[in-house]
Amino acid sequence: MRPPSIILSGARCFVGGRFEICSLKLIDGFIREIAPSFRATTKDLVLNLEGTAILPGLINAHDHLEFNLFKKIGTPPYPNYVSWGEDIHKQHKDYIEQVLRVPLGLRLLWGAYKNIFSGATTVVHHNKFYFDFLFGYPVDVLRNYAWIHSLALDDKLEKKLTSRKARPCIIHLAEGVDDFARSELTRLVEIGGLTKHTVLVHGIGLSLGDLAQIEDAGASLVWCPSSNDFLFHQTAPVNQAMGRFRIALGTDSTLTGNSSLFDEIRRGLQVEQVRPLDALAMVTSSPADIFGIRKGEIAEGRAADLLLYDCEEGDPLKGFVDLDVSKIKCLLRNGVPLYGDTSVVHSLQASGTYTSMEVLKKKKMVRGDLAGLMQSISRHLPAFDFNALPIEIEVSPKA
Numbered sequence: 480m481r482p483p484s485i486i487l488s489g490a491r492c493f494v495g496g497r498f499e500i501c502s503l504k505l506i507d508g509f510i511r512e513i514a515p516s517f518r519a520t521t522k523d524l525v526l527n528l529e530g531t532a533i534l535p536g537l538i539n540a541h542d543h544l545e546f547n548l549f550k551k552i553g554t555p556p557y558p559n560y561v562s563w564g565e566d567i568h569k570q571h572k573d574y575i576e577q578v579l580r581v582p583l584g585l586r587l588l589w590g591a592y593k594n595i596f597s598g599a600t601t602v603v604h605h606n607k608f609y610f611d612f613l614f615g616y617p618v619d620v621l622r623n624y625a626w627i628h629s630l631a632l633d634d635k636l637e638k639k640l641t642s643r644k645a646r647p648c649i650i651h652l653a654e655g656v657d658d659f660a661r662s663e664l665t666r667l668v669e670i671g672g673l674t675k676h677t678v679l680v681h682g683i684g685l686s687l688g689d690l691a692q693i694e695d696a697g698a699s700l701v702w703c704p705s706s707n708d709f710l711f712h713q714t715a716p717v718n719q720a721m722g723r724f725r726i727a728l729g730t731d732s733t734l735t736g737n738s739s740l741f742d743e744i745r746r747g748l749q750v751e752q753v754r755p756l757d758a759l760a761m762v763t764s765s766p767a768d769i770f771g772i773r774k775g776e777i778a779e780g781r782a783a784d785l786l787l788y789d790c791e792e793g794d795p796l797k798g799f800v801d802l803d804v805s806k807i808k809c810l811l812r813n814g815v816p817l818y819g820d821t822s823v824v825h826s827l828q829a830s831g832t833y834t835s836m837e838v839l840k841k842k843k844m845v846r847g848d849l850a851g852l853m854q855s856i857s858r859h860l861p862a863f864d865f866n867a868l869p870i871e872i873e874v875s876p877k878a
């Protein structure tokens with residue numbers, strides 16, 4: 480039986496834009512109270528988290544959850560996304576068909592695990608919203624959105640533009656480095672597609688004039704530096720855009736992007752010299768604001784979506800920049816552990832199915848039957864390389 484409250488005591492929590500030592504009281508999956516400390520009763524479950532940092536569960540602002548069994552394919556650099564698409568459908572036709580033959584449910588579930596191992600509890604999916612996301616899906620997926628693939632490759636462009644309403648409308652745009660890609664924002668403006676609700680993904684070919692138009696419209700950008708690096712050897716002009724409009728960070732699918740949001744954060748810091756605090760905003764408060772998600776911050780009344788990690792060396796921001804799947808102490812969604820150290824998951828008295836495993840020699844547990852999922856995927860796609868995830872995972876026989 481679940482205790483009446485969980486007290487996460489003495490951690491360095493990211494509250495109100497900075498880290499401070501405090502304690503969180505979780506009740507029924509929500510952060511009920513934040514205080515320097517709590518007087519615990521014998522019924523409370525208390526975790527002493529000195530030396531631990533706590534962030535909100537991260538938000539991956541761009542993914543295609545059904546395409547994460549793919550490896551990166553193509554022969555870059557390409558001038559634009561259309562030439563990449565044409566090339567891979569010609570050169571890798573059989574491989575693409577083979578991956579897409581894996582049942583959709585398995586592919587979507589694998590996409591959720593990719594995000595869990597990235598510390599993400601919320602994902603912005605680009606493509607249709609599948610029913611699978613509603614029933615026992617391990618991470619939250621944004622529901623209230625409109626989406627357009629791109630100006631060139633969406634045969635329902637006009638219909639989608641007229642039916643988008645006042646929802647975030649996500650579109651791949653200026654994904655390339657040639658004139659075709661560079662002219663896309665102008666074309667989007669011409670058809671009335673740039674509003675404060677527009678969320679542009681990629682933006683590699685955006686000019687300074689384009690940035691001014693985006694700023695004037697109050698639109699937003701999702702940045703996927705690794706995917707851009709891979710396809711075009713260039714990324715969006717984020718340094719020129721910082722502070723002018725909202726920017727979030729996403730992995731994209733593994734067809735072109737990194738499988739870890741943590742790697743994506745490091746790539747962003749490297750290529751555009753983004754400050755760590757800005758990178759943190761790009762995976763928490765900024766996407767929450769862009770997409771109207773009531774997550775991405777640690778505050779009373781908010782869902783207890785929390786990312787716990789060790790910061791023994793004392794600098795939680797450096798700990799954030801250095802994060803990888805082995806360093807996640809626990810990832811909670813609505814107060815329930817999705818993944819973490821075996822000792823922490825046990826301490827939280829989590830019920831339900833968990834898979835035991837080792838990640839870089841550390842004993843971990845992840846929610847759900849991951850071993851079964853991997854076996855099912857292997858049956859359909861024997862050549863799939865599970866080590867493509869940024870983890871050395873040895874799934875032991877079911878716990």
Ligand SMILES: [Zn+2]
Nearest residue numbers: 605651731732
């Ligand atoms: Zn994409």
